[in-house]
Amino acid sequence: MQKVLTVAGSDSGGGAGIQADLKTMTVHNVYGASVITALTAQNTLGVQDVSPVDLDFIASQFDSVFQDINFDAAKTGMLATKEIVILTSEKFKEYNQANLVVDPVMVATSGDLLLESTAVDAYREKLLPLAKVVTPNLNEARVLAGYEPNAEVDPEELARKIYDFGSEYVLVKGGHSNIEATVSGRPPQVTDILYDGKNFTELSGQYIKTNNTHGTGCTLSASIASNLALGLEVGKALEASKQYITRAIKDEIEIGSGNNPVNHLVKCIERGEAT
Ligand SMILES: Nc1ncnc2c1ncn2[C@@H]1O[C@H](COP(=O)(O)OP(=O)(O)OP(=O)(O)O)[C@@H](O)[C@H]1O
Numbered sequence: 001m002q003k004v005l006t007v008a009g010s011d012s013g014g015g016a017g018i019q020a021d022l023k024t025m026t027v028h029n030v031y032g033a034s035v036i037t038a039l040t041a042q043n044t045l046g047v048q049d050v051s052p053v054d055l056d057f058i059a060s061q062f063d064s065v066f067q068d069i070n071f072d073a074a075k076t077g078m079l080a081t082k083e084i085v086i087l088t089s090e091k092f093k094e095y096n097q098a099n100l101v102v103d104p105v106m107v108a109t110s111g112d113l114l115l116e117s118t119a120v121d122a123y124r125e126k127l128l129p130l131a132k133v134v135t136p137n138l139n140e141a142r143v144l145a146g147y148e149p150n151a152e153v154d155p156e157e158l159a160r161k162i163y164d165f166g167s168e169y170v171l172v173k174g175g176h177s178n179i180e181a182t183v184s185g186r187p188p189q190v191t192d193i194l195y196d197g198k199n200f201t202e203l204s205g206q207y208i209k210t211n212n213t214h215g216t217g218c219t220l221s222a223s224i225a226s227n228l229a230l231g232l233e234v235g236k237a238l239e240a241s242k243q244y245i246t247r248a249i250k251d252e253i254e255i256g257s258g259n260n261p262v263n264h265l266v267k268c269i270e271r272g273e274a275t
């Protein structure tokens with residue numbers, strides 16, 4: 001059984017964070033374990049409260065899992081503070097973790113802040129150099145690349161700047177681009193761009209007009225980590241994960257009265273293992 005570690009925050013509402021990651025790993029047929037960095041009191045309407053976990057206790061979780069389990073891949077999600085970003089980087093370095101996917105979570109779909117702004121330099125200097133793939137959305141990419149969150153910058157330029165911090169690949173996600181305005185006459189597409197330091201590859205999928213995208217970033221990065229653990233090379237892992245997230249968004253589920261989560265279980269349903 002391939003094993004994957006998520007280092008992320010808990011979403012009490014079950015749509016994002018640790019809960020999304022473990023569900024996603026399970027439907028990819030890999031074993032998921034977790035290091036919890038922060039607790040959030042959260043639902044589909046937003047984040048009502050955040051409590052970062054004590055640093056020593058995060059370190060204990062890392063030591064417990066790493067001293068017993070060899071992970072084929074790992075991912076990071078909400079890291080909340082600069083100190084947690086630094087500790088996470090140190091632990092991945094100490095235990096020599098391969099196949100690390102970094103989802104630099106900064107702001108929730110609801111607009112609530114999930115990372116203190118002073119943590120951005122720690123991402124650039126400590127965590128990105130250890131990453132196989134970093135998966136910022138457009139706003140996160142602008143911040144990491146040193147622009148204002150709303151600046152108009154070519155995504156390829158953002159990918160180049162972020163690549164210079166040392167990850168092997170950069171995936172700039174297009175979920176926050178102005179999709180309604182794309183070429184008329186053709187079904188609208190959402191395009192993520194992958195940069196390997198030399199070439200750009202476009203990953204496109206059907207655009208689904210919905211506000212129910214809570215947890216898309218978490219789910220995509222957990223899927224990428226699972227596919228890397230299963231032995232897929234980066235390009236193939238990303239293609240498969242992009243198809244999975246499109247289907248999970250399309251298969252809408254009604255959970256709460258706000259921005260509903262994607263259906264992580266869509267893979268099981270398609271395999272006939274659930275209804
Ligand atoms: N409405 C949509 N229809 C189809 N695909 C989408 C849609 N919104 C996002 N995606 C896809 O979902 C994945 C996550 O992209 P997004 O840009 O939303 O990341 P994110 O902002 O980090 O996610 P989150 O909402 O969890 O913070 C990408 O592959 C993106 O192309």
Ligand SMILES: Cc1ncc(COP(=O)(O)O)c(N)n1
Nearest residue numbers: 009016017078108109214215
């Ligand atoms: C614990 C946690 N981690 C990550 C997200 C981002 O997900 P989204 O942007 O879809 O709300 C979140 N809301 N909560």
